[in-house]
Amino acid sequence: MNAVRTPGFTLTENASLRDRNTLRVDARAAWLAEIHDVEAIPDLLDRPPLRDRPTLLLGEGSNVLFAGDFDGVILTMKTRGVDILADDSAATRIRVAAGEHWDDFVRWTLAHGHAGLENLILIPGSVGAAPMQNIGAYGVEVGEFIESVEAYDLQRRHHSAIRNTACEFGYRDSIFKRNPDRWLITAVTLRLPREWKPRTEYSGIQEELQRTGLTRPASIHIADAVVALRTRKLPDPKVIGNAGSFFKNPLVPATQAAALRAEHPQLPTWPAPNDTSKLSAAWLIESSGFKGLREGDAGISNRHALVLVNHGHATGAQLWALAQHVREGVRERFGVELESEPRVIGA
Numbered sequence: 001m002n003a004v005r006t007p008g009f010t011l012t013e014n015a016s017l018r019d020r021n022t023l024r025v026d027a028r029a030a031w032l033a034e035i036h037d038v039e040a041i042p043d044l045l046d047r048p049p050l051r052d053r054p055t056l057l058l059g060e061g062s063n064v065l066f067a068g069d070f071d072g073v074i075l076t077m078k079t080r081g082v083d084i085l086a087d088d089s090a091a092t093r094i095r096v097a098a099g100e101h102w103d104d105f106v107r108w109t110l111a112h113g114h115a116g117l118e119n120l121i122l123i124p125g126s127v128g129a130a131p132m133q134n135i136g137a138y139g140v141e142v143g144e145f146i147e148s149v150e151a152y153d154l155q156r157r158h159h160s161a162i163r164n165t166a167c168e169f170g171y172r173d174s175i176f177k178r179n180p181d182r183w184l185i186t187a188v189t190l191r192l193p194r195e196w197k198p199r200t201e202y203s204g205i206q207e208e209l210q211r212t213g214l215t216r217p218a219s220i221h222i223a224d225a226v227v228a229l230r231t232r233k234l235p236d237p238k239v240i241g242n243a244g245s246f247f248k249n250p251l252v253p254a255t256q257a258a259a260l261r262a263e264h265p266q267l268p269t270w271p272a273p274n275d276t277s278k279l280s281a282a283w284l285i286e287s288s289g290f291k292g293l294r295e296g297d298a299g300i301s302n303r304h305a306l307v308l309v310n311h312g313h314a315t316g317a318q319l320w321a322l323a324q325h326v327r328e329g330v331r332e333r334f335g336v337e338l339e340s341e342p343r344v345i346g347a
């Protein structure tokens, strides 16, 4: 195995990805580059394996499915650091390096008295990947707090700072998601306003708080409620390989949602912009009989119908085949197309 080590990066040939994706798929990359210093990126890009092979950006692999090996160079940010840029009566502005672990960062903000990110606690993955799909949970999205994103433009080969509006954040969407592997995100600056209101619209959070008897919860209590909910509902990737919700809630024309509701009154739907409605993918999958399904070591969680799981030694191809099987079943039964949330590589 070939390896190149410099102070700014390490480059390893034929690298195993098994411990670098939470579905625990045993795939390999032709080369893997771990970046410790953003200033070293131009030098890295001039190295021979990068000059003539495709690149793929990877964080902690909690939102990817390697359906096969990757015959190119994987770039992964290993930079660390959390810096308060400003802290006044209006807001706290914090710059975080891409290689930081998102959940550690959320806990750091709460421990230092900065409220805002509590609903996003316990989401796996790196800070660098958070803007990519505008991570969201329990009624809050990270894009609400992002002031700017620092990224290295791999096409034009320069560092850039991208302001919030230019990130074009949407539901599990951003300019980065629509242009994968163009911008290597190197740091994120967040603005957490001092004025804070608990975000408890999500009924599960309300129920959790009622159980504790708190009527005026602080951010830390919301965080505790979210941790309790997530721990109960979502399988832990350390225990069983998974990538969280594998399917997005589909958006369909409002008329189609109304017709489906007329036939299936229990189908949960939510109004969405531009005369569309969001449908519950979990309900569609469960009602098609797939919850708890197992084909070899590939399965659909019996706790949550959106979660594709690896019971042990499923290959990426087997997991992808099962996901296709679920999509076809839902399409046949309800005429609705499911899209996968994680990025599928090598399908």
Ligand SMILES: Cc1cc2nc3c(=O)[nH]c(=O)nc-3n(C[C@H](O)[C@H](O)[C@H](O)COP(=O)(O)OP(=O)(O)OC[C@H]3O[C@@H](n4cnc5c(N)ncnc54)[C@H](O)[C@@H]3O)c2cc1C
Pocket (backbone or CB within 6 Å): 022, 056, 057, 058, 059, 060, 061, 062, 063, 064, 077, 098, 123, 124, 125, 126, 127, 128, 129, 130, 132, 133, 134, 135, 136, 137, 176, 180, 181, 183, 184, 185, 186, 234, 235, 236, 237, 242, 243, 244, 245, 343
């Ligand atoms: C149990 C579980 C629960 C989850 N719950 C949620 C949830 O509630 N809400 C939610 O939104 N997501 C959730 N996810 C998905 C996942 O946690 C997020 O998408 C997370 O941001 C992925 O981070 P990562 O570092 O693992 O990225 P990876 O999986 O490594 O990569 C994800 C995408 O980001 C790109 N990327 C990674 N790093 C960079 C970078 N530095 N620059 C540019 N692009 C980059 C990759 O190319 C890829 O397209 C969950 C996942 C699991 C396993």
